Amino acid sequence: MVAYEAFDRGVEVDGQTVLTIVETAMGRFSDAYRDRAISALADEGITDPEPGEWYPQQAWLHAFETIAEELQPHVLDRLGEQLPHVAEWPNGHETVPDGLRSIDEAYRHNHRGGEIGSYRFERTDDRAGDVRCRTPYPCPFDRGLVRGVAQQYAPVDSFVFIEETGSTCRRDGDDACTYTVYW
Amino acid sequence: MTEDARAAARERVIESMEQSAEVYGLSRSAGRIYGVLYFAARPRSIPELVEETGYAKSTVSNVTRTLTRIGLIHRRSSEGGGRRVRFEAEPEIWFVLQDVFRQYVQRELQATLRDVQRAEDRLPNDGSRERERIRRLTETYEDLQEIVQLASSYSASELREALESYEP
Numbered sequence: 001m002v003a004y005e006a007f008d009r010g011v012e013v014d015g016q017t018v019l020t021i022v023e024t025a026m027g028r029f030s031d032a033y034r035d036r037a038i039s040a041l042a043d044e045g046i047t048d049p050e051p052g053e054w055y056p057q058q059a060w061l062h063a064f065e066t067i068a069e070e071l072q073p074h075v076l077d078r079l080g081e082q083l084p085h086v087a088e089w090p091n092g093h094e095t096v097p098d099g100l101r102s103i104d105e106a107y108r109h110n111h112r113g114g115e116i117g118s119y120r121f122e123r124t125d126d127r128a129g130d131v132r133c134r135t136p137y138p139c140p141f142d143r144g145l146v147r148g149v150a151q152q153y154a155p156v157d158s159f160v161f162i163e164e165t166g167s168t169c170r171r172d173g174d175d176a177c178t179y180t181v182y183w
Numbered sequence: 184m185t186e187d188a189r190a191a192a193r194e195r196v197i198e199s200m201e202q203s204a205e206v207y208g209l210s211r212s213a214g215r216i217y218g219v220l221y222f223a224a225r226p227r228s229i230p231e232l233v234e235e236t237g238y239a240k241s242t243v244s245n246v247t248r249t250l251t252r253i254g255l256i257h258r259r260s261s262e263g264g265g266r267r268v269r270f271e272a273e274p275e276i277w278f279v280l281q282d283v284f285r286q287y288v289q290r291e292l293q294a295t296l297r298d299v300q301r302a303e304d305r306l307p308n309d310g311s312r313e314r315e316r317i318r319r320l321t322e323t324y325e326d327l328q329e330i331v332q333l334a335s336s337y338s339a340s341e342l343r344e345a346l347e348s349y350e351p
């Protein structure tokens with residue numbers, strides 16, 4: 001498996017997630033980026049995505065890939081980083097480990113219909129832990145997401161630092177990336 | 184090596200520079216723009232940096248101003264005498280650090296040391312807690328000043344050589 005290829009053709013993504021990334025997160029960069037994303041979605045047959053509706057993840061991934069190819073690579077990172085701020089996020093989490101564990105919860109809430117992959121957090125030290133992202137989304141997007149979530153729950157006196165430490169990376173055609181998070 | 188592999192390697196280093204920039208109180212965009220210029224074969228203009236980073240022109244203008252002030256990048260006049268300003272990265276990070284030491288750290292240390300010494304001079308030599316704390320701070324700042332002076336005067340290899348030849 002590689003980035004942008006769904007693990008299972010039956011997987012669907014919630015319209016709210018599509019809307020949040022395209023309308024809100026993309027719109028924070030520029031109207032041109034948002035319009036390009038809407039056009040890429042339309043090319044995949046997704047027009048006017050609606051919350052509560054479900055869309056094929058593969059179509060969404062194709063659109064995502066088109067968007068990524070046309071934008072600078074760091075935009076993917078920023079999109080991921082913004083996600084916890086603009087998307088509906090599971091409540092009741094107060095610490096960085098809890099927040100990082102909640103990524104998988106949010107992912108399961110927004111995807112359905114087969115093998116979707118996972119986000120696994122393992123604490124390795126008092127203020128450090130590993131997140132293994134095994135999803136068809138691109139590496140920089142997930143890295144930004146992990147950083148954004150960690151920053152949201154980190155104590156005000158800490159600095160969140162992310163290092164990609166796994167032996168595999170989706171940029172090299174693998175199906176998972178591991179990030180060590182320090183906070 | 185393919186262009187794809189070289190681009191991927193550049194991107195990973197630039198991502199690391201983004202994070203480093205944030206650690207030192209700069210923006211991630213500052214790390215990216217420095218990184219783009221670090222790998223560029225020739226100086227880049229602001230429109231070229233806008234094109235290569237996707238940032239707004241105002242962001243690129245602000246960041247290039249900040250990076251120029253720190254000494255991480257330099258302004259270069261255009262080839263052929265054109266009016267458009269171009270920027271290139273200072274590739275020797277040690278020189279940049281030395282410049283930061285000289286311009287900012289030494290100045291801060293000297294100013295703080297003078298303030299602390301003035302405060303100490305105004306206190307009677309009565310062994311008070313304040314006097315003891317201020318004395319300790321003075322000694323720390325004097326040590327720091329000496330270390331920063333050495334770091335900004337010698338190259339990394341000269342310092343390494345001096346440390347390696349030291350036998351306690």
